[in-house]
Each structure stands twice: as C-alpha cells, then as structure tokens.
Amino acid sequence: MSGNGTTPAEGEIRIGVYVCHCGSNIAGTVDVVEVARWAGEALKDRGVVVAREYKFMCSSPGQELITDDIRDLGLNRIVVAACSPHLHESTFRGATARAGLNPYLCELVSIREQDSWVHSDRSAATTKAKAILAGGVERVRRNVPLDPIDVDINPATLVVGGGIAGIQAALEIADAGFHVYMVEREPSIGGHMAQFDKTFPTLDCAACILTPRMVTAGTHPNITLMTWSEVTRVEGYVGNFTVTVRKKARYVDADLCTGCGVCEEKCPKKVIDETYEAGLGYRKAIYTPFAQAVPRVPVIDRENCTYFEKGTCKACEKFCEKAAIRFDQQDEELTLQVGNIIMATGYDIFDAREIAQYGYGRLPNVFTSIEFERLSNSAGPTNGRIVLRDGVTEPKTVGVIHCVGSRDRNFQNYCSAICCMQSLKFAHLVKERTGATVYNFYIDMRTAAKGYDEFYQRVLEEGTLFVRGKPAEVTEAGRLPGEDGKMVIQVEDTLAGRQRRIPVDMVVLSVGLKPRSDAREVATRFGISSSSEGWAIEKHPKLDPVATMTEGVFIAGCVSGPKDIPTSVAQGAAAAARVLSRIQNKSIRLEPIKAEIHAEHCSGCRICNGLCPFNAISFDSVLAVSSVNAAMCQGCGTCVAACPAGAISGSGFSDEQVMAQIEGLLRIGMNGTAPDRRRFPVASGETTGDRTAEEVRA
Amino acid sequence: MNAAPVSPVPTEVDLQTVFEPTVIGFTCNWCSYRAADLAGTARTKYPPNVRLIRLMCSGRLDPAFVLKAFAEGADAVMITGCHPGECHYIEQNLKALRRFRLLRRTLEALGIEPQRVQLVWASAAEGVHIAAEIARVTDEVRALGPLDWPADAAADTGINLDSAWEATGGQEAELAPAEAEQAPEADR
Numbered sequence: 058m059s060g061n062g063t064t065p066a067e068g069e070i071r072i073g074v075y076v077c078h079c080g081s082n083i084a085g086t087v088d089v090v091e092v093a094r095w096a097g098e099a100l101k102d103r104g105v106v107v108a109r110e111y112k113f114m115c116s117s118p119g120q121e122l123i124t125d126d127i128r129d130l131g132l133n134r135i136v137v138a139a140c141s142p143h144l145h146e147s148t149f150r151g152a153t154a155r156a157g158l159n160p161y162l163c164e165l166v167s168i169r170e171q172d173s174w175v176h177s178d179r180s181a182a183t184t185k186a187k188a189i190l191a192g193g194v195e196r197v198r199r200n201v202p203l204d205p206i207d208v209d210i211n212p213a214t215l216v217v218g219g220g221i222a223g224i225q226a227a228l229e230i231a232d233a234g235f236h237v238y239m240v241e242r243e244p245s246i247g248g249h250m251a252q253f254d255k256t257f258p259t260l261d262c263a264a265c266i267l268t269p270r271m272v273t274a275g276t277h278p279n280i281t282l283m284t285w286s287e288v289t290r291v292e293g294y295v296g297n298f299t300v301t302v303r304k305k306a307r308y309v310d311a312d313l314c315t316g317c318g319v320c321e322e323k324c325p326k327k328v329i330d331e332t333y334e335a336g337l338g339y340r341k342a343i344y345t346p347f348a349q350a351v352p353r354v355p356v357i358d359r360e361n362c363t364y365f366e367k368g369t370c371k372a373c374e375k376f377c378e379k380a381a382i383r384f385d386q387q388d389e390e391l392t393l394q395v396g397n398i399i400m401a402t403g404y405d406i407f408d409a410r411e412i413a414q415y416g417y418g419r420l421p422n423v424f425t426s427i428e429f430e431r432l433s434n435s436a437g438p439t440n441g442r443i444v445l446r447d448g449v450t451e452p453k454t455v456g457v458i459h460c461v462g463s464r465d466r467n468f469q470n471y472c473s474a475i476c477c478m479q480s481l482k483f484a485h486l487v488k489e490r491t492g493a494t495v496y497n498f499y500i501d502m503r504t505a506a507k508g509y510d511e512f513y514q515r516v517l518e519e520g521t522l523f524v525r526g527k528p529a530e531v532t533e534a535g536r537l538p539g540e541d542g543k544m545v546i547q548v549e550d551t552l553a554g555r556q557r558r559i560p561v562d563m564v565v566l567s568v569g570l571k572p573r574s575d576a577r578e579v580a581t582r583f584g585i586s587s588s589s590e591g592w593a594i595e596k597h598p599k600l601d602p603v604a605t606m607t608e609g610v611f612i613a614g615c616v617s618g619p620k621d622i623p624t625s626v627a628q629g630a631a632a633a634a635r636v637l638s639r640i641q642n643k644s645i646r647l648e649p650i651k652a653e654i655h656a657e658h659c660s661g662c663r664i665c666n667g668l669c670p671f672n673a674i675s676f677d678s679v680l681a682v683s684s685v686n687a688a689m690c691q692g693c694g695t696c697v698a699a700c701p702a703g704a705i706s707g708s709g710f711s712d713e714q715v716m717a718q719i720e721g722l723l724r725i726g727m728n729g730t731a732p733d734r735r736r737f738p739v740a741s742g743e744t745t746g747d748r749t750a751e752e753v754r755a
Numbered sequence: 756m757n758a759a760p761v762s763p764v765p766t767e768v769d770l771q772t773v774f775e776p777t778v779i780g781f782t783c784n785w786c787s788y789r790a791a792d793l794a795g796t797a798r799t800k801y802p803p804n805v806r807l808i809r810l811m812c813s814g815r816l817d818p819a820f821v822l823k824a825f826a827e828g829a830d831a832v833m834i835t836g837c838h839p840g841e842c843h844y845i846e847q848n849l850k851a852l853r854r855f856r857l858l859r860r861t862l863e864a865l866g867i868e869p870q871r872v873q874l875v876w877a878s879a880a881e882g883v884h885i886a887a888e889i890a891r892v893t894d895e896v897r898a899l900g901p902l903d904w905p906a907d908a909a910a911d912t913g914i915n916l917d918s919a920w921e922a923t924g925g926q927e928a929e930l931a932p933a934e935a936e937q938a939p940e941a942d943r
Contacts (some may be wrong), residue, residue, distance in 0.1 A: 170795025619932075668814075695814030695847045
C-alpha cells in the first residue's frame with residue numbers, strides 16, 4: 058500500500074496538512090498560503106511532514122493530493138483545514154481509507170464556517186486559522202485507528218400504534234416477507250382515521266379506504282396483531298431489541314370468538330363511549346369499538362361490567378355459543394425479540410375546555426371537531442344527521458372556529474396543519490347535509506397540498522362565509538335583535554376592520570393536535586428525544602424525518618407533529634423502507650464513537666451506571682465492575698467525563714485528544730505569536746497530549 | 756439577519772499592545788457546533804477571539820478540560836450545549852449544567868472570576884444567538900483583563916500551586932485532581 062514512498066519508522070507520526078481555499082470562500086479572508094507555510098515550518102516538530110494548500114480540497118484532484126501523499130510520503134495522519142466536518146468529514150475520511158489508512162486517522166477542522174465566514178479582519182482570521190489547524194494537528198496525533206462496529210439485525214419488526222401510519226408501515230414490511238408485531242393500545246386498530254366520516258380534499262369515505270387496509274393487516278400471515286396491549290419495557294439495541302408487551306385481559310378467548318356480536322347485543326349495561334364516539338354515543342360494557350373493528354373480538358370493560366361490579370349477570374357468557382367468555386382471564390406479559398421499532402403512536406386532541414371563552418362543556422351546542430366527525434359519520438350516533446345536542450334540531454347557522462388551541466401563545470404556538478382543511482370539510486358537509494349558513498372564522502388559510510386550495514375554492518363557491526379574525530368569545534348572552542335563543546360569536550373582522558357579532562345555532566371548534574398525554578413517558582421508554590411540547594424529534598427534520606437519534610427506532614405519522622393522512626401514510630412507508638434496508642443488509646455498521654470501560658481500572662463505584670440515558674452501562678456484580686454495551690452506547694461521553702478513576706475511555710473523543718487539541722488551539726495567541734502567558738512549566742518541550750493513556754493513569 | 760453585536764475587530768498593531776482575550780469554546784456536535792456552522796453559513800460576524808472544540812455532547816465536558824484551557828493560556832472558557840429538554844442524548848446537558856455549577860464555584864474559590872467560565876445554551880438553529888453570546892463573553896473578558904491566576908490566587912487561598920505541580924510530577928492534566936473528582940458527585 059505504501060507504493061514507492063517513504064515507510065515511516067515504527068511509532069513515527071507523519072502528518073499531512075491540507076489547507077483549502079474553497080475558491081475565495083476561505084482564501085478571501087484567510088491567507089491560506091501563509092497558513093500552509095506556517096504549518097510546514099512551525100508544526101514540523103509536531104510531525105507535520107507536508108503542508109499544502111489547494112483551491113478545492115473536496116474535488117477529485119484535491120482528494121488525490123491526500124491519497125498520493127499517503128502513498129508516496131508514508132503519511133499516517135491527515136489534517137484537512139476546510140469546511141465543517143458535518144459537510145465533508147466523510148469525504149476526506151473516505152479518501153484516507155482509499156489510500157489504505159484507517160479513516161479515523163484523518164481530522165477535518167473548520168476554517169470556513171468558524172473562521173473565514175464569520176470574521177472580516179484578514180490578519181486575525183489567519184491567526185485563528187493557524188490556531189485551529191494546530192489544534193487539529195495536536196488532536197490527530199492522539200487519534201487511533203477505529204473500526205466500525207457491525208451488529209446483526211433481527212428481521213422481525215415492532216410497530217407501535219395501529220393508526221393509518223402504523224398500518225401502512227406494517228403492511229409494507231409484511232408484504233416484503235418479514236415478520237411484524239403490531240401493538241395497539243385500543244381494542245381495535247384504525248386509530249383516529251376510523252372515527253372520521255370523509256377525508257379532505259377528495260371526500261373519500263374514511264372507512265371505505267381504511268377498513269380494507271385494516272382487514273389486510275389483521276389477516277396478514279406476517280403480521281402478529283396485538284390489540285388491547287401496551288409496550289411496557291424496551292431493552293437492547295438496534296438489531297436486538299427485547300420488548301415486553303402487556304396484553305390486557307379482554308375476558309374473551311380470541312381464538313374461539315367469531316365476532317358474531319351477540320354478547321354486545323345481550324349486554325344490559327350501556328356506557329357513554331368517550332373514546333370512539335367522543336362522548337356522543339353509547340357502547341355496551343362488552344364491546345368492539347365500531348362495526349368494522351379489527352380484530353372483531355370484543356373486550357369487557359371491567360370497570361362498567363355488572364358481573365365485575367356485583368358478581369352476577371354473565372349475560373354475555375350465557376348467550377355466547379362458542380363459550381368464549383373468560384371472566385378469569387388475566388393480563389399477560391409477552392416478550393418479543395425484534396430488530397427495529399417503528400413508533401406510530403399518533404396524537405391527542407387539544408382539550409377545548411381550556412379555552413373557557415369558547416364555552417365548550419358549558420354551552421351545549423359548542424362541539425369539537427372530533428365530535429363533529431362523529432355527528433357527520435353515517436355510522437355515528439345520529440346516523441350522519443348534523444343536529445344540535447338535543448339530537449333532533451338541525452342548525453340554521455353554524456360557525457366553524459379555526460385554530461382552537463393552535464397558533465396561540467397561551468396554548469400551542471405551532472400550527473396543527475390539518476385544521477384549515479378539516480374546517481373547510483366541515484363547512485362543506487354542513488352545507489351539503491343541512492343547507493345551513495356556515496361561517497368559518499380563520500386567522501390565515503393554509504391549504505398547501507395537492508388539491509387543497511382547489512377544495513377551498515370549491516367551498517368558497519358553495520357560499521360558505523369566511524371571516525378573517527380570531528373570535529373573542531362565544532356567548533349565549535344575546536342583546537341585539539336576532540340574537541335571541543342563539544349563541545353569539547364575537548369577532549373582530551380584520552378585513553372589514555370592525556367588530557362583529559354573529560348569531561349561530563351551532564359552533565364547531567376546530568381543535569388542534571397535541572402530543573399524547575403520555576408522550577414523554579413513552580419517549581423515555583423507547584429512548585428517543587422529544588421537543589418541549591412532547592413531539593418526537595426526528596434525526597434530521599428535513600433529511601431524515603422518520604429516523605430518530607436512537608439507532609433502530611423510527612417514527613411515522615403524528616408522533617413527530619401534526620400531519621395529514623397522505624403525509625402519515627408516506628411516513629409509514631418511508632419508515633418501513635428504512636427498516637427493510639436494514640433487514641436486507643442483515644447487519645448494520647455503527648460509528649465507533651463509543652465509551653469503553655477498562656475493567657482493570659474500574660473501582661465498581663457505579664457512578665456511571667445511572668448517568669447513561671440509554672441504559673448501555675451494566676454492572677457485573679460478580680466481578681464488581683461496570684461495562685458498556687457498544688451497540689447501545691450512543692457515544693455522548695458523559696460517563697467518560699464522570700469516571701473518578703479515569704477507567705472509561707471515549708473513542709474518537711478521548712481525554713488525550715481533547716487535551717491535545719486545547720494545547721494546539723492555544724499554541725499561538727491573539728497576536729499571532731506563542732503566548733508568554735503559559736501558567737505552568739512544560740516538561741522539556743513535550744506536551745501532555747502526547748502522554749499515553751497508561752502514563753496518565755499511572 | 757445578521758444582527759449579532761460585533762466588537763471592534765482588533766488590528767495587528769493593537770494586538771501587540773492592547774490586550775485581546777483568548778476564549779476556548781466547547782461545543783456540542785448536535786446543537787451549538789451546528790449553531791456555529793449556521794452563523795458561518797449566514798455570515799454572522801463575531802469576534803475572532805473564540806476557538807471552538809467539538810465534543811459529542813456537553814456532557815462529555817470533563818472539568819479538567821476547562822482547567823487545562825486556563826493552564827494553556829485561555830482567558831475564558833465557554834461551555835455550550837443544547838437547551839434543557841432538547842439534548843440529543845436526552846438529558847446529558849443537565850449533567851453538564853451540574854458540573855458547570857460546581858466547577859464555577861471551585862474556580863471562584865481559587866480567585867477566578869465567574870465571567871471566565873460561562874455556560875451558553877444554543878440550538879442548531881441559533882446561529883445569531885451563539886454569535887451574540889461569543890461577542891458578549893469576549894467583551895466581558897476583555898474588560899476583566901488577562902487571567903492572572905497562579906501567584907495571587909495561591910496566596911489568597913492558601914493553596915500552593917507550585918508544590919501541587921511538583922507533587923504531580925510535572926504532569927499538567929493531573930493538576931486539579933480535586934476538582935476533577937468532585938464533578939461526578941454532582942451527577943449522582
């Protein structure tokens with residue numbers, strides 16, 4: 058590999074330094090020729106064998122400078138002074154590897170983003186570039202070859218959440234021939250979409266497009282469906298997760314049940330359905346949430362079941378021909394082995410009671426969007442008739458208020474993304490079904506997706522009245538003619554520039570979406586991070602929207618923020634594609650930036666154990682030492698900094714590397730010469746950065 | 756907009772006579788380093804006094820790094836990380852916060868002004884913010900003057916740094932074993 062060039066003596070450090078002009082991006086402010094000249098002379102005793110500058114180091118000829126020098130000059134360390142490592146570290150490490158040198162022996166230091174682009178004084182910027190370069194040189198001296206860690210991938214996948222995003226992800230993976238465990242908290246999959254009547258902007262019936270997918274997921278040979286179940290524990294790491302699922306007792310033997318529905322019919326106990334019917338309808342104490350539920354196996358609601366309350370009844374058991382009722386069923390704990398996890402846990406609805414001035418919960422004819430969905434659903438409590446809360450009267454005038462709880466500094470700052478379109482859909486449905494006059498109260502119309510603005514035009518043409526302004530309140534206290542017996546929406550019409558009072562019979566609050574109430578707890582359980590609101594944080598908001606910072610845990614749908622159905626489906630499929638590529642590769646290569654505990658130095662104090670948020674450190678009680686699981690370690694280095702015995706080393710960011718970089722960075726002062734302000738004597742020109750780990754510990 | 760306050764850029768002549776502080780900044784790979792990248796992309800100017808070191812997380816910051824920077828001639832150290840609640844590693848920035856508080860108290864006891872060690876939160880989107888913070892810290896430290904640590908501080912606190920130095924056999928990283936070892940306790 059070292060061609061016809063120089064072969065380095067044993068242990069000799071031979072560094073090549075490459076300073077990039079980046080056209081004029083760097084050279085315009087930094088005297089790159091001077092920086093290279095200085096590095097070649099002043100850093101010669103630090104092992105710099107060659108220092109070059111070049112117009113564009115990232116170009117092919119630029120990279121060839123590096124590869125040729127490695128071969129011809131026997132270089133064993135590379136420092137490139139150019140742009141941010143986030144841009145081109147992999148480029149230069151790749152070039153280094155092509156020349157046969159371990160890629161982790163190459164360092165990229167930034168003299169563009171951190172120097173030429175942020176400073177204007179040429180002399181000061183040049184001095185700083187030298188300091189940054191010297192830091193890189195000192196650091197690279199301490200770099201050691203690292204090898205990526207290969208981890209096997211278990212081909213089974215866990216999908217958490219059976220809404221449309223989760224269903225899509227599960228089907229993609231199952232159709233590709235790999236096994237999926239799908240865990241859903243509710244008795245049926247389907248999620249929020251199953252509650253909707255029509256979907257914007259095409260007005261497809263939600264059930265018509267969703268239920269076939271649900272049935273496919275429920276019967277797919279590669280999908281193990283676990284409804285009425287929750288994930289309680291996640292252990293392990295990418296490729297090898299061990300997941301504990303609590304399967305709540307249904308009190309029905311799922312293998313025997315045919316889903317005939319007799320038990321539901323015969324159950325004498327009626328309960329208000331707060332979940333699926335949003336409090337507008339009833340269900341029985343033994344129930345499937347809706348007719349098209351998957352699986353068609355009912356659950357007994359223990360809290361409301363007469364048998365569990367009083368010890369008698371058992372009507373369901375008496376009438377069940379298959380004798381499938383099991384009052385003695387217990388919760389089960391199941392352990393699953395999976396390689397990847399897709400979280401599609403969805404969202405909660407903003408509680409409209411929080412905005413007292415809109416009267417939800419106080420004024421009977423103020424509805425939330427999810428209640429309206431049930432009202433307008435032909436399978437809902439009113440069979441699709443849009444009526445007031447008395448159940449019979451059709452409204453003559455309806456006000457739809459946008460942005461309830463969204464884009465509001467008192468509640469949620471963000472835009473819930475779907476409410477404009479949802480509100481337009483409501484306006485259309487009210488017009489179509491009742492012919493009532495509809496007012497939409499909006500701040501801004503946001504209809505930016507395929508077919509959305511056309512739908513807005515359509516609703517405008519249908520005669521819906523749009524008032525631009527955020528209503529101040531909804532009140533029953535009418536005081537003007539025509540307000541009697543009506544609710545009045547008080548609003549500043551910001552286009553007309555005046556206050557208006559609009560009497561209506563029905564108010565629909567288009568409430569925003571918010572993270573699940575237990576989102577934080579769930580995020581901690583899966584080891585992913587969440588925003589201050591509670592939405593899951595993507596690995597990259599633009600370039601990696603379905604991955605998380607935790608290897609092997611992906612996200613899809615509204616778990617990371619409000620989304621419409623097409624986006625949720627696309628994300629489900631995207632997450633599945635990410636998982637499938639891992640499964641196909643059979644193993645994954647992890648960055649070797651990891652912590653390692655040297656058992657011979659570990660005192661067993663366990664300080665590090667509790668510091669790791671990824672549970673990567675375990676304690677061996679027999680040997681009384683801790684150890685790091687490399688595949689679980691994310692490389693933050695907190696334990697390295699905390700170990701009082703110095704027994705933990707952090708590869709890629711070792712104490713030696715950082716200490717050496719500090720020395721290098723301070724090698725020249727602000728005036729361009731070596732600082733005479735060194736506070737401590739230096740041992741015969743040698744720097745601490747060059748001590749070996751053993752010497753440090755000694 | 757590039758509205759970060761810009762300190763007067765020192766000229767070469769100034770630098771031979773006028774004091775300009777050197778500031779070492781520790782950054783987190785995921786947020787503050789990216790904020791500094793963003794400041795660059797947006798051409799947001801800030802004083803050239805700061806020199807940044809990338810760590811994977813502010814939680815990686817060993818207090819000994821700060822002492823090392825002072826020992827090597829830095830006049831101030833900035834510790835930067837993700838905002839609380841936004842840590843890439845869930846909560847390790849809070850561990851940095853605990854260490855920072857203990858370290859600053861220890862340094863104050865040694866006669867080092869608290870402005871010389873500052874903790875700054877900056878998300879990856881806050882290029883302007885980190886530029887402004889760098890400018891602020893630089894201005895504050897310029898006003899303080901150079902770090903003049905050993906002789907006076909040793910006299911005031913009764914700690915003899917020279918003998919501490921000799922006791923370690925001349926190895927710099929070992930200079931502050933007491934501080935370095937106290938830090939983990941803050942994490943418990």
